């Protein structure tokens with residue numbers, strides 16, 4: 310085996326390796342059936358806080374394993390939609406149905422704040438993500454694997470207070486991933502990070518999504534981020550889904566490519582027009 | 591790199607020792623000046639005996655066993671009173687921080703009682719208990735109760751609600767949520783209460799022992815006053831200061847141990 314590798318032509322190596330990784334990914338997806346995404350169907354979902362009608366009838370179907378980005382102006386109800394899907398709020402009317410019976414650890418949320426326990430070491434913070442499996446014998450091993458996945462294996466014994474903002478958010482990602490969720494909702498998880506950290510975190514999100522095949526919902530203010538990561542971008546306006554863009558671009562996507570920029574422009578234009586309409590009122 | 595290394599290697603073992611000594615410079619200087627003032631006759635020994643005289647008086651009392659006995663009695667009263675008052679205060683703090691019903695039921699009453707200085711109850715307490723042990727324990731417990739209660743309550747109420755929500759999302763039971771989120775979050779505030787309570791504990795005990803006791807440090811000081819043994823009076827006061835410092839150091843050490851996660855305790 311080693312011999313064979315040594316005699317391979319140099320330029321053939323990267324191609325082979327990426328192919329091999331792709332195969333391994335396929336295998337992993339296949340063997341860990343439980344880690345595959347769930348599809349979900351939302352029918353006429355409504356949510357009011359007192360007189361404030363935030364969501365006014367959302368109809369949406371998300372196929373299993375899709376990566377959906379949700380954009381919209383501040384206060385339009387994006388977080389509310391995610392919280393409803395995660396079961397943190399009760400809908401005023403309408404329904405959210407998953408394709409299968411969900412257990413608590415199948416749906417996870419990641420917030421803009423990492424929400425780590427300051428008094429628990431990094432590894433214990435990740436173990437929190439196991440939910441009811443915390444007490445099981447392999448809890449620590451699973452937490453360590455999740456930490457490796459986000460590239461923080463060497464920080465397992467640190468206190469969260471000594472980590473950088475991006476590292477904290479990666480610990481939060483490991484905590485969300487450790488239970489192998491089938492639906493993962495992100496509420497502006499990268500909103501507080503600087504531009505460079507953001508880009509590397511986006512690549513990490515894309516990688517774990519491809520590895521694990523969960524259904525991903527990403528709320529973001531950054532339209533460029535939405536089109537770079539998602540297969541589909543939803544625009545929420547007036548409590549409804551106003552626009553549904555498909556992003557049929559091959560991965561890995563090149564940031565700043567003409568197609569991405571064009572799509573970003575279209576979506577931004579839509580968002581801006583929406584805000585002008587309301588400010589005219 | 592190597593320069594920095596060698597510099598820190600040379601200074602590192604020295605610095606902590608110097609740092610540890612700095613807080614003692616002022617007390618030592620005061621004692622020195624005090625001794626000089628007494629020896630030169632600037633301060634008459636009827637007003638303030640020299641530190642050496644105080645030390646001598648302490649040595650004599652130590653040999654007779656009286657000093658140890660009195661310190662032990664005071665220490666015992668302080669700890670038992672603290673344990674009783676502290677645990678009741680902690681229990682009420684927990685209950686009212688965690689349960690709305692409990693808080694509605696008792697918080698207003700407790701806040702009203704809090705405004706009575708507990709030392710104002712001394713005449714009443716003497717009438718109730720005489721100069722029995724229970725009188726002192728009652729007063730110490732009452733004095734300690736409020737700082738512990740208030741700070742435990744405050745600590746629990748100010749735990750980050752986002753962390754509590756996170757705990758619920760990740761399926762923590764009520765017990766786990768308390769153990770892993772609420773209690774550790776409230777701990778810094780509980781320690782503030784603990785330190786306040788320790789101060790109040792000594793204060794209450796001194797006053798109570800001075801007024802109504804037949805043993806203990808405060809009693810020793812009062813007896814000495816009757817016989818004009820001013821060196822013993824000063825000795826008692828110094829021992830109080832020392833015990834107070836000791837209690838404070840103990841609580842600080844405990845704090846360092848349990849709050850090592852807190853940025854304020856991560857010096858290196």
Ligand SMILES: Nc1ncnc2c1ncn2[C@@H]1O[C@H](COP(=O)(O)OP(=O)(O)OP(=O)(O)O)[C@@H](O)[C@H]1O
Pocket residue numbers: 358361363381382383384385386387388389390
């Ligand atoms: N718990 C709540 N009680 C009352 N009103 C709420 C509550 N949560 C959200 N709202 C209201 O619902 C509306 C939508 O809030 P939401 O947080 O979903 O907006 P958002 O789209 O996530 O905005 P942003 O992009 O700024 O995060 C806002 O008007 C907000 O005031």
Ligand SMILES: [Mg+2]
Pocket residue numbers: 387388389496
């Ligand atoms: Mg939001």
